[in-house]
Amino acid sequence: MPCTTLLVGKKASNDGSTMIARTDDGSFDVKKLVLIDPKKQPKNYKSVIAHLTIPLPEEPLRYTSCPNVDPAEGVWPATGINAANVGMSATETITTNPRVLGADPMVKYQKARRRGGKDIPGGIGEEDLVTLVLPYIRSAREGVLRLGKLLEQYGTYESNGIAFNDENEIWWMETIGGHHWIARRVADEECVVMPNQFGLDRFDFEDAFGAGKENLCSADLKTFIEENHLDTNNDGCFNPRNCFGSHSDSDHVYNTPRAWFMGRYLCPTKYRWEGDNADFTPQSDNIPWSFVPERKVTVEDVKYILSSYYQGTPYNPYAHAEDPRKGIYRTIGINRTGVMGICQIRSDVPDALKGVEWICFGSTSFDTVLPVYTNVAKLPKYLTDVTTDVSTENFYWGSRLIGALADPHYGTAIVHVERYQAAVASRARAILREYDGKYRRSGDSSLLEQANEALCAMAKEETINALGKVLMAASQGMKNGYNRGDN
Numbered sequence: 001m002p003c004t005t006l007l008v009g010k011k012a013s014n015d016g017s018t019m020i021a022r023t024d025d026g027s028f029d030v031k032k033l034v035l036i037d038p039k040k041q042p043k044n045y046k047s048v049i050a051h052l053t054i055p056l057p058e059e060p061l062r063y064t065s066c067p068n069v070d071p072a073e074g075v076w077p078a079t080g081i082n083a084a085n086v087g088m089s090a091t092e093t094i095t096t097n098p099r100v101l102g103a104d105p106m107v108k109y110q111k112a113r114r115r116g117g118k119d120i121p122g123g124i125g126e127e128d129l130v131t132l133v134l135p136y137i138r139s140a141r142e143g144v145l146r147l148g149k150l151l152e153q154y155g156t157y158e159s160n161g162i163a164f165n166d167e168n169e170i171w172w173m174e175t176i177g178g179h180h181w182i183a184r185r186v187a188d189e190e191c192v193v194m195p196n197q198f199g200l201d202r203f204d205f206e207d208a209f210g211a212g213k214e215n216l217c218s219a220d221l222k223t224f225i226e227e228n229h230l231d232t233n234n235d236g237c238f239n240p241r242n243c244f245g246s247h248s249d250s251d252h253v254y255n256t257p258r259a260w261f262m263g264r265y266l267c268p269t270k271y272r273w274e275g276d277n278a279d280f281t282p283q284s285d286n287i288p289w290s291f292v293p294e295r296k297v298t299v300e301d302v303k304y305i306l307s308s309y310y311q312g313t314p315y316n317p318y319a320h321a322e323d324p325r326k327g328i329y330r331t332i333g334i335n336r337t338g339v340m341g342i343c344q345i346r347s348d349v350p351d352a353l354k355g356v357e358w359i360c361f362g363s364t365s366f367d368t369v370l371p372v373y374t375n376v377a378k379l380p381k382y383l384t385d386v387t388t389d390v391s392t393e394n395f396y397w398g399s400r401l402i403g404a405l406a407d408p409h410y411g412t413a414i415v416h417v418e419r420y421q422a423a424v425a426s427r428a429r430a431i432l433r434e435y436d437g438k439y440r441r442s443g444d445s446s447l448l449e450q451a452n453e454a455l456c457a458m459a460k461e462e463t464i465n466a467l468g469k470v471l472m473a474a475s476q477g478m479k480n481g482y483n484r485g486d487n
Helices: 098-103 129-136 140-154 221-227 240-244 256-266 299-305 395-442 446-476
Strands: 003-008 018-024 034-036 044-046 053-055 063-065 079-081 087-093 160-165 170-176 180-185 191-194 215-217 339-345 355-361 370-373
Touching (some): 003 087, 003 256, 018 160, 018 299, 079 339, 079 355, 129 140, 140 160, 140 180, 170 240, 180 221, 299 339, 299 355, 299 395, 370 446
Antiparallel strands (some): 018 339, 063 079, 079 087, 170 180, 180 215
């Protein structure tokens, strides 16, 4: 599923928190944010796509989940934070190459070819991963290790990148073929930019097969590379992207431009991003996987980056100027996004306050992001009570409506969108600050549920207000507008 991921280490963020964020760019999937009680976690997990049954461990943790409202194709939880304050985002669809797939083919479901024959289950994939892993881990590192074992045992039918975070660490994991995987700890002072490509551009095998402090991988990865002649590096340094990834023409339209914009935002002066002597262009295959940002990164920065349509560049599809480069690259903010989630784990607050999940439904370019505390017993209906019927009574459909109306009337609607986004962000910050203080003074966990209700009430008020203004702008721009004086 095409997506964009941004990871922010604790020393790269403005408040010392770790953040993993991703746009879930499906096919206009209707999403909701729910809380999964341990009692409702299945004992045996059954996937829809792969027809695979997997027994699950005892004593799962409570966790948030952002599933599809329509379960026809499975759960697809997308993102979540568990009761141990561990976040997970799954998944970023990544690319690979024929050499990898020939050496370790994908594990795909095979229906019996004749009557009486047996179906062959497939492996695990994006549909399944959050449900299989997040309820059973107490650190980001544990997430990598649990998922690694599942991949080695069951295999996968697709190439994916998965992020985990706790208050101290972020780990990024990528699958290699059907059964292999590789993972790196994100440096505390760095941010990672990930479009839909294989991302890792450096790896330390000595650490992976030794202390494993910063690098982890499947046990036979080195042998797998050697036996199948997968190492295409020519400088003595091991670059996983060169070995396992792709460098196709379509990457230069669909993927590398997004990494270019993210890097340009994070390090605007350290590198040259434009011109004849640019260090990196939108079509560069060697844009770094990670950057030390030139200033501390905030939640608002993450939201802006993951809402981008190449503002300030010739590639902006909404620009007034006519330019042959206008709209030629796939934007980060895209029409079909179901949800964008930012899993923020804070370190300077009590345990109950550490997990904050920021949710944006619909096209991020025109919608706003709303935080909720995750260490609660229930979530507000404004986030959970979503159906496939369009309604202004929930955050998902209110957001989708604003985006669909604003896009074709960008020139007149964008001012209302920007004011909406700023209003929700500033009011949400004030509510979080208020209830952080109340909890510190009282230790009453029920306050967090009150805070979430206050956040959703505020978001509903601002969403209805913005929807009305964008609707008016769209109505005034209809092609059948006509006044008597026009004749």
